[in-house]
Amino acid sequence: MKHLNKLFVAALLALGFTAQAQNEDNPWAISFGVNAVSNRFGASSEFGDQFTHFFKTEESWNVLPSVSYLNVSRYIGSGLSFGVTGSVNKIDKLVTRTPGTLDFQVTDPGDLTYYAVDGIIKYGFLEKSWFNPYVHVGGGYTWLDNSGNGTVNGGIGVNFWFTENVGLTVQSTYKHTFEDQADANVPRHIQHFAGLTFKFGGKDTDKDGIYDKDDECPEVPGLKQFNGCPDTDGDGIPDKSDSCPDVAGLPEFQGCPDTDGDGIPDKDDACPDVAGLKALQGCPDQDGDGVADKDDKCPTVAGPKENGGCPWPDTDGDGVLDKDDLCPNVKGTAANRGCPEVTEEVMKRLNEYARTILFNSGKATFKEETMPVLASMLAIFKEYPNANFSIEGHTDSDGSNALNQTLSENRAAAVKGFLVENGIVADRLTSKGFGETKPVASNKTAKGKAQNRRVEVKLIKTE
Known part of the structure; x- marks a missing residue:
């Protein structure tokens, strides 16, 4: 463990330089957990034999019972992400094959300190599903105590998302060295990972669960069906398109109500509680004289607007209306404009x-x-x-x-x-x-x- 400090330096570098995570909503991800290392796979001479003891952990898996790896990654796009993984382990089981035979031996190399820094490019499938398998390739450098080798890596993994941001990650990575297995400082091996992954980095200013990049109203909490915009009155019309955002209304009136059902929205209706005519701003006209009842001094009798909706009077009864009668209180003749004629x-x-x-x-x-x-x-x-x-x-x-x-x-x-x-x-x-x-x-x-x-x-x- 004397080189553990190098691992933490590598982890800090990973935090600073890793490129992308699981998806575009939360582009960053950090994973940590346990890892297991086995060189049983690399020691086999025949491909079919490489998997015969794959799950016999007691034979060849080296497991450090603590948090032993850290991965930081960032989403690139189109299912691709790039990250850096730092890991540490303790090697007390090293598998070797007896030359000329198919026999394997497990030896104790004396608690070798294992640590590695690897770059990883992942391509994920089913990004929007809770089940998110992926394949990966990459490369890195692995040390056993003070000896190390560069490796070319590849493998598979899967994320099981419990929530949008938290999941369980299981991954197996084959690390290949190009030196002869007997001469390599680090033999070819498989490293298994299991841990928790946390996605983050998505910006949601108004905390409505819709990320700003998809939110048409990023400063105000809203609804998913309206791309993050609110519908204060609950009439199915988002406030940004609602002319009456605080009162439930109808789509044909841009969200404004029409209480009296006369086809004129209340905001434009001078008589919103009584059905009326559009020409009179929604007010009724019982006598049909063109004067709204609210302004008509004689609402049940037709009369001109100039007289407040009432018929013109003829006070003296001479057949000449008062408005035209120069002598409204004295009977006269129409020829003399309502005044009596001098005979x-x-x-x-x-x-x-x-x-x-x-x-x-x-x-x-x-x-x-x-x-x-x-x-x-x-x-x-x-x-x-x-x-x-x-x-x-x-x-x-x-x-x-x-x-x-x-x-x-x-x-x-x-x-x-x-x-x-x-x-x-x-x-x-x-x-x-x-x-x-x-x-x-x-x-x-x-x-x-x-x-x-x-x-x-x-x-x-x-x-």
């Missing part, structure tokens, strides 16, 4: 009142007794809130034309002012003065002059 009879009454308006002489102020007349006119103007009127003032021929013109303008303006002050919109009224230019009677008589001093109202018609 000739109305204009006749207005002018009957207007002609009786009394002004203080030479002024544009009203006499007290004319106030009821103005009030009656005001009531008529209020009945026709959409009609526009012109207030016209006239005088007799007394006085100058200029004075009469000014007076007529002021009196017409006074009437307009009264109406505006009492609620008539100013934009509906205009006022004009014509002085003495439009008499309706002779200015030569007192009666005619009285008729010429007047106020007239005219309807302004609009298109």
Whole structure:
């Protein structure tokens, strides 16, 4: 055992320089266990006789009852791996053959220390099976005490995998020296190995049992059927392809649910609990007016969107909808946009009142007794809130034309002012003065002059 330190140095070298192990998932492997050495095979002269005592361990097997070999290897690819094995043993049984006979003798050479360093190339079969046989070739150097020989090696072996990473390895290796058996420092022999093998080196960042090289989601634990990607909601659609990864859904909606079954996924459905129409973002429309029930103020009666889904009202019942009715609270005609039309009879009454308006002489102020007349006119103007009127003032021929013109303008303006002050919109009224230019009677008589001093109202018609 004095050279045991050399074996451990060789083992360290093996850890640093070995090339590949059992498979691409876990490219590295380390094996250790016991080994047995027998030169019975090499001592036979006939091939058939080489196996006659193969399993008679007590006759020729040298076994060190402790951990006596270490192998480190790395997977190359296509079933091939390369490794280095260091082994140690104690040789107390050496087989020799009596020359000229088939007789064998087992001698005790005096506890020779056996140690070897071997390179090994393996080709495995059934890589994905728990039963993994292989053949191997290689070469190395073997010492018996201080004497050694190079060897060319070959053999068979098998791995029995208990788990993906742990297995039992059994191997037999024939080591051939090219010197004459009698002259060789190390005779040709067979070395048997039995031990545990541990595969390692596969990277699984998220610890989901799927190696990073095969894991499409290496940072997040996932499922094998999704190549390592998670399916948080369990709907059979991996999160990376699931638009709603936290809620179980349907494949046709990229993993999103459709609670109301209307063909619109909940994430796009404004009414996810009630079946509706695609055009209304999944909301129903009971009255079919194109306004979703949730936005429809009259969900059971069809109406335009502009009125919140309700029919337009006709408050005054004149057949003109309020939206088009300029006088929604007063009955009118469609021709006058819902407002009452000013008839000739109305204009006749207005002018009957207007002609009786009394002004203080030479002024544009009203006499007290004319106030009821103005009030009656005001009531008529209020009945026709959409009609526009012109207030016209006239005088007799007394006085100058200029004075009469000014007076007529002021009196017409006074009437307009009264109406505006009492609620008539100013934009509906205009006022004009014509002085003495439009008499309706002779200015030569007192009666005619009285008729010429007047106020007239005219309807302004609009298109």
